Amino acid sequence: MKIEKVSTADAEELLAIYAPYVEETAISFEYEVPSVDEFxxxxxxxxxxxxxxxAVVDxxxxxxxxxxxxxxxxxxxxxxxxxxxxRKDCRQQGLGKALYENLEKLLKEMGILNMNACIASPAAESGHLTDDSYRFHKKMGFTLVGRFHNSxxxxxxWYDMIWMEKMISEHEKDMPDVRFGQ
Incomplete structure (x- = not known):
């Protein structure tokens, strides 16, 4: 597996990963799959x-x-x-962990302090949503900070939304500016 920067040339392949989340789950609250141009x-x-x-595999x-x-x-x-x-056929293989660890490293280098995740959560048992994302983020060191009901x-x-956070660097009194676009 290699972790690489995404380019606009990857739009079709990324959209193919994202589309089933829109069409089959409540993980994404989009109702329609965006066009390749929009993506x-x-x-x-x-x-x-x-x-x-x-994450690129084979x-x-x-x-x-x-x-x-x-x-x-x-x-x-x-x-x-x-x-x-x-991608659906690549879950539970450590890709999420590798991606998030790399993302956290890049964010720290930029000067980012807080990672936040807004996650759909089933208000009741659902065939379209599990708590897998909550469990993944918890495993990655995020903590639950709030729940919005039936949102x-x-x-x-109806599905709830939960917010989770992870502090990745020290919060100082005099913070340097974030280095965007690295």
Whole structure:
């Protein structure tokens, strides 16, 4: 396995990983799979400031992860929201751990202090969502900080949203600016 930077040329392969999450699960609250052009645009916008990485196994992309801005205010520059998707046939092979460890390293190098994850969580038993993402993030050192009840509706069911966080660097009184776009 190799961890590499994503490029816009990867849009089709990444979208093929993401599409089943939209079509078959409540992990993503999108109802429609975005077009390749829209996905390419998302990659371009996010990777202009933040790390966007992929795991490549046997020449094929097996998963990807990225960070994006947490909120659009200067005071939030040291915090990011993280996202990860693994190809369905590649789960439970350590790819998520490798991607998140690499992402955390890149974020620390930028001067990021807080990793945040917004995760769909089943309010009741569901065939479209499990607590696997919660368990993964907990294993990666994230802690639960909040739950929003019945905040997403998909497949005729209501889902909760949970927020988890991980502090990855020291919070000092005089913080240097984050080094975006590395």
């Amino acid at each position: 390419r645009n998302r990659i371009e916008q996010i990777s202009a400031k933040y790390p966007y990485i992929k 020449g094929k992309i097996a998963g990807y992860a990225y960070a994006a801005g947490f909120k659009d205010r200067k005071a939030y520059d040291w915090s990011v929201e993280t996202t990860i998707y693994i 997403g509706y998909k497949f005729g069911e």
